[in-house]
Amino acid sequence: MxxxxxxxxxxxxxxxxxxxxxxxxxxxxxxxxxxxxxxxxxxxxxxxxxxxxxxxxxxxxxxxxxxxxxxxxxxxxxxxxxxxxxxxxxxxxxxxxxxxxxxxxxxxxxxxxxxxxxxxxxxxxxxxxxxxxxxxxxxxxxxxxxxxxxxxxxxxxxxxxxxxxxxxxxxxxxxxxxxxxxxxxxxxxxxxxxxxxxxxxxxxxxxxxxxxWLMTPGRDVKARSDWTRRLLADPKRGKEYQEWLVELLSVADLGISGIDIDRKNGEITLRHRGSDGSDVALDFLGEESLGTHSWFAFLGPMLSVLDAGTVxxxxxxxxxxxxxxxxxxxxxxxxxxxxxxxxxxxxxxxxxxxxxxxxxxxxxxxxxxxxxxxxxxxxxxxxxxxxxxxxxxxxxxxxxxxxxxxxxxxxxxxxxxxxxxxxxxxxxxxxxxxxxx
Missing domain, CATH: 3.40.50.300 (P-loop containing nucleotide triphosphate hydrolases)
Known part of the structure; x- marks a missing residue:
């Protein structure tokens, strides 16, 4: 410390x-x-x-x-x-x-x-x-x-x-x-x-x-989003990170109910709760808000630091x-x-x-x-x-x-x-x- x-x-x-x-x-x-x-x-x-x-x-x-x-x-x-x-x-x-x-x-x-x-x-x-x-x-x-x-x-x-x-x-x-x-x-x-x-x-x-680890909002959002994706793709702990991320994305009141991951190309899709109670998938890059991108990009580094006990x-x-x-x-x-x-x-x-x-x-x-x-x-x-x-x-x-x-x-x-x-x-x-x- x-x-x-x-x-x-x-x-x-x-x-x-x-x-x-x-x-x-x-x-x-x-x-x-x-x-x-x-x-x-x-x-x-x-x-x-x-x-x-x-x-x-x-x-x-x-x-x-x-x-x-x-x-x-x-x-x-x-x-x-x-x-x-x-x-x-x-x-x-x-x-x-x-x-x-x-x-x-x-x-x-x-x-x-x-x-x-x-x-x-x-x-x-x-x-x-x-x-x-x-x-x-x-x-x-x-x-x-x-x-x-x-x-x-x-x-x-x-x-x-x-x-x-x-x-x-x-x-x-x-x-x-x-x-x-x-x-x-x-x-x-x-x-x-x-x-x-x-x-x-x-x-x-x-x-x-x-x-x-230094985070500079507005400059490294893509790199931090990729960091979060790598956590989700981790062969050993990916499911654990996925549970944490869904919970934290939900807590942020972004309307997100789940995450789908394409293990082959690493692409992700966030699921939102529709008005009829069903889940609706939105394209991450094209349809998610800037606020969702910012919070998603923040979570990867934050979870990694909490997990490792670093700064x-x-x-x-x-x-x-x-x-x-x-x-x-x-x-x-x-x-x-x-x-x-x-x-x-x-x-x-x-x-x-x-x-x-x-x-x-x-x-x-x-x-x-x-x-x-x-x-x-x-x-x-x-x-x-x-x-x-x-x-x-x-x-x-x-x-x-x-x-x-x-x-x-x-x-x-x-x-x-x-x-x-x-x-x-x-x-x-x-x-x-x-x-x-």
């Missing part, structure tokens, strides 16, 4: 930002208690985080940063050597940022008997400037490796393995003499070691391989789903019965109803709400809702829409209409001036 994510100098994120999924509430909380302990107290983790903010405030860039970190771990060993420079996107509105490193770091909880790990790296255009991996068995930090490109040989050189030097059985036990020489300056040590089958590094590498990133949840369905998706991840494997959902949205009580009861607790806003420099600022100081009984939906917590467009009532009216008057003056000339 993901505990924290830290990033700096990535797209609109100029200064360091940290997103935490660690529960902070002392009373009624959506967080789940884990076996991890911090200063003698059990650590709890949130299954859902919602990120709110105005357009172009950096919500998407935060999700993209997580996905790009995943992509770096997956591809640096095999693909970066063929690229003209290390793939990264530093903040462009400050010339100095182009020469500074881009930082990524995650805190994770891994294993059957969960152990916390901290893994991160810094990239320049030329190479991996720094990389580190720390484990916390029994709550105590053990440095598996620490990499710094400019560390002098007198201090150990680029790579040091402190835990190995102390013969720690909880440290990194891999074959340093083999892995270090074959790690290119422009490749991550984690990617290199996992590719060469180091068992300790492979466990962490698998987390990046199997986690952080789903959804950009603009409200673009795919009606507010009532969006609230139900949140509740699906919140409920231990429907999410027994501890899957996590991190989404961006403009849907303020998720902060209010209009959609049944508010599905998000205060500790699950984060805000992005744009500074005057154009850089993204990220902070939890609690930092804005809302009162205990405050209407969060109204407060957010009124801009009390930041993250809302600075537009006064009627300002856009007035701007267009002003432009129209300018055109009239220009035409009058030409006519009188």
């Amino acid at each position: 993901l505990l924290r994510f830290r990033v700096a100098n990535h797209r609109s994120i100029r200064d360091e930002c940290e997103l935490s999924l660690v529960g902070t509430a002392t009373g009624d909380s959506a967080a789940r208690v884990t076996t991890l302990r911090d200063q003698g107290k059990a650590v709890s983790l949130l299954p859902v985080i919602g990120i709110f903010g105005a357009n172009a405030s950096g919500k998407t860039n935060l999700l993209r940063a997580l996905f790009d970190m995943r992509d770096a771990v997956r591809t640096s060993f095999a693909e970066w050597a063929a690229k003209p420079s290390v793939p990264r996107q530093p903040f462009k509105l400050d010339a100095e940022a182009m020469d500074e490193t881009t930082l990524y770091e995650v805190d994770l909880m891994l294993g059957v008997n969960p152990i916390r790990y901290t893994y991160g790296f810094e990239l320049s255009d030329e190479r991996v400037e720094a990389e580190w991996l720390h484990a916390y068995p029994e709550g105590k930090r053990v440095v598996w490796f620490d990499r710094e490109a400019d560390r002098p040989e007198s201090e150990g050189g680029e790579f040091i393995f402190p835990s190995s030097d102390s013969d720690s059985s909880t440290g990194f036990l891999g074959k340093q003499d083999i892995l270090v020489p074959v790690t290119r300056p422009d490749a991550l040590f984690l990617s290199t070691g996992a590719t060469l089958n180091d068992p300790q590094l492979a466990a962490l590498h698998r987390w990046f391989m199997n986690n952080l 789903l990133l959804v950009d603009e949840l409200d673009s795919s789903l009606h507010p009532t369905l969006a609230a139900e998706v949140v509740r699906l991840f919140q409920d231990p019965k429907s999410n027994p494997r501890g899957a996590q959902l991190i989404f961006t949205t403009h849907d303020a109803t998720l902060l209010g009580t209009a959609v049944l009861d508010r599905p998000l607790a205060r500790e699950q709400v984060w805000i992005t806003s744009k500074k005057t420099s154009g850089a993204t600022d990220l902070y939890p809702l609690a930092a804005a100081g809302p009162g205990d009984d405050e209407d969060l939906e109204r407060g957010y829409l009124r801009g009390r917590y930041g993250g809302s467009p600075r537009v006064s009532v009627g300002e856009i209409a007035r701007a267009l009216a002003w432009r129209e008057k300018e055109r009239e003056r220009e035409q009058e001036a030409k006519a009188s000339a």
